[in-house]
Amino acid sequence: MEQTFIMVKPDGVQRNLIGEIVQRFEKKGYTLKAAKLMDVSNALAEEHYGEHKDKPFFGELVGFITSAPVFAMVWEGENVIKTARSMMGSTNPAEAQPGTIRGDYGVEVAKNVIHGSDSPESAEREIGLFFNESDILSYKKDINSWV
């Protein structure tokens, strides 16, 4: 089953959006496999956003993601990498559709609330950067046996 790395960025944590975002993924039908509230070090931020190191906004991006805690998660489900990206909406919240997370809660591109892996390769890399293998649980959900 596919897994992706999702992170509520510092603005999302500060604006009390963790619960709302977790709920959207739960209600969609995905399974939370790991989660933690954490500070991102400079080294981790630079590694995570390495693909952008030559962009003019790299310094601002690393500064922002290390400025306050983030809520890092691993979500599992069919086609979750691509579907999570469409649930998030366009990178620039001004262009993100209403009904998407960025479309509903974001205003500007530097503070766009959420990160999600953009490919299977990114998902594997990012999950490995933020979590140990033992942090990722292997339980299955079976709602009917719990009610």
Ligand code: RTP
């Ligand atoms: P993310 O990696 O955070 O999930 O976002 P994304 O794939 O939709 O966008 P990406 O191109 O990977 O850009 C990473 C983050 O950099 C910030 N950004 N700032 N000032 C700018 O022009 C600019 N462009 C991008 C955004 O916060 C974006 O999420």
Ligand code: MG
């Ligand atoms: Mg990206």
